[in-house]
Amino acid sequence: MNKVNIVLFSDTVYDLNGVSRFLNDFAEIKSDNKFTIITSTKKTAFSQKENIYNTKPYFKISMPFYSELDLVFPNPFKMAKRLKQLSPNLIHISTPGPVGLIGSFLAKIYKIPKAGIYHTDFPEYIFKNTNSKLCREISKRYLRFFYRNFDAIFVRSDEYKKIVINDLKIDKSKLFTLKAGIDTKKFSPSFRDKNIWCNYRIKTDTLKFLYVGRVTKEKNIKFLIELFKEISLLGKPIELIIVGNGEFLKYKEELKKYSINFLGVKQAEELSKIYASCDVFIFPSTTDTLGQVVLEAMCSGLPVIVTNEGGPKGFVTFSNSGIVLDIKDKKGWLDSIIKLYEDRNLQNIYSQNAKTFMLDNDIKNSYEDFFMKNSLLC
Template sequence: MEKIKICLVSDTVYDVNGVSRFIQDFSKEALVLKKDFCVITSTKKTHYEKISNIKNIKPLFTMKMPFYKSLDLVLPNFFKIKNEIKKLNPDLLHISTPGTVGLCALISAKILKIPVVGIYHTDFPAYMYKNTKSKFVKKGTILFLKLFYKSYKAIFSRSEEYFKTIEEQLSFKKEDLYTLKAGIDIKNFDKKFKDDSIWEKYDIKQEKFKFLYTGRISVEKNVDILLKVWMENFFKECELILVGDKEIEFLDKDKLKKSNITLVGRKQELELSQLYASSDCFIFPSTTDTLGQVVMEAMASGLPVIITNEGGPKTFVKDDCGYIIDLNNETQLSEAILKMSKKDEVYYSKKEKAYSFMRDKSISHSFLDFWNKNQEILEKLKVRN
């Protein structure tokens, strides 16, 4: 096949979330595999690691994103973004997010006559409804996305679970939908990072059964429901550890401690890997994630998982790796917590199956599959034209 050049544009690249980590991992993998792949973003945020094929164009203005405080809403420099895309002259322009940076890229692609492909990372209509409880806002979000994605030649989804949603809400044909093969950097998420001494700094007793959650501590991730169930049942021999940016109100620290809940804030690099591998079980109550990158990171670290029966994670998590619960039935959540905390033969079986499942889910496999599918899209476009 002939060589191709791909440019990906995203509003979120240096944030602490699964989408950002995915884009960073893809960028590094492209360098290893010597593929002509680059990323453009616009943010005042920085990253602990310099990745040479990520171009950050300084924004003109930033403010906190409504309903998503850990993200910035930016006013990008349109002309600099357009000129950068023009200079790169990619065969395909991937737009990863329907934000202001993505909109600049979309307009630039139209002017420069570059075909556009996208990645459907987040179920935004469900996300907005979760935060506002307004059907009007949900319908408005769907209308905006339909207009935003109208000129796209193809859309990637991180799981087939969302194909029907994309077909119905965005009026896309199934033949133009592609699965973005699941994969993470399994070198950095592995049970070899287990280090029980890490709990000393958080004043968590070694003998406690440790349930871990990583991600935004927010309503749309259903962390409020998790906290409600946890506090109502009081799992005496367990600890709930929350890693991420806090976006909902909490009780004071003393009450949290009495409920065996510990907030450790945002974590990255080695400490994040150690927190995963040194915990006992991962719990993820979200119903709006299209894949659930953090669930894969947890399983790669040797943790069985508790997830919901809605959203992307249920497409790859099977019963032998954890428990899949209906969050509308809070009893199911409390029962799953109690079953896991027994640490019996069933628990250890699920733990081993989760770890084994992730052994062939490397970012390298995911990137190569992505690259081949983009070549396929370009061939289709040539035929159509």
């Protein structure tokens, strides 16, 4: 494989989300290939890296319907100058925001091949937050416009190929699946430490179900809360641990009586310990293209419960590491929670299968797969 020099443009690099963690993990890998990220943000959730070029935006606003992300207005001239200095043979666009638009425009100006990564299902996020089919259709039309002249589109899971073909009207010959991967050194059962629950005033001897991600409507957090309200009425020693930020955090105090615990945003080793010190991961989202947090949970040795929509179900089904359910089947979710509470042997089987599956899903394998497939485009 010839050496590849890729410059990736992204609107989300220092945000607290799976895409940002994925890109920062990529940026830490050393190889013969060259990988540089260009972004524009005032956020600082991750440490600065020499191969991430961050130009200060002129100004920013919160993204409509998705307030956790910023819409920034960057300096295109500084980005163009840096791009010329880097002289890539391929431009990658990670997000369809202002930074991605600039990257796409510069690729056209300098006649550099461009590819994209479809990280986020914005049409469904917008629909979940607005219940507006019109808003969903407008976002689909925008994405079709944005991606129409790309040489290739990478999706995060095979589940999303059909969605991208239908929603974006992309020819399937241009589609690639980017191998899933996380930094497996950061997530492991070895981080398990039941004493951490004392710090949060949570009982140490209960079965703990964990959710990690945005605590927002489009992630079906209301559904999750209602599930565990019903579970609490059964009087069993079961807790729900919620890690993340978002609109439902305001109910933190009143939900404690149902053994629902909001811990807020957690990072680094503290997050690793929380994963490994819980017993089951539960993820009711139907709009995730991959579900980075699901892979982190599996790497930590947790059985998982996910929906039958989106990217995570493929990993869970293939590895037999948990349970896949229809989001409309509330009884099925309740029964599965109780089943995993009562059957510790089943827990252990799912846990072992999850750990085995993740042996081949280190971020380095994803990185190598990424460059191998991109070398075909240069």
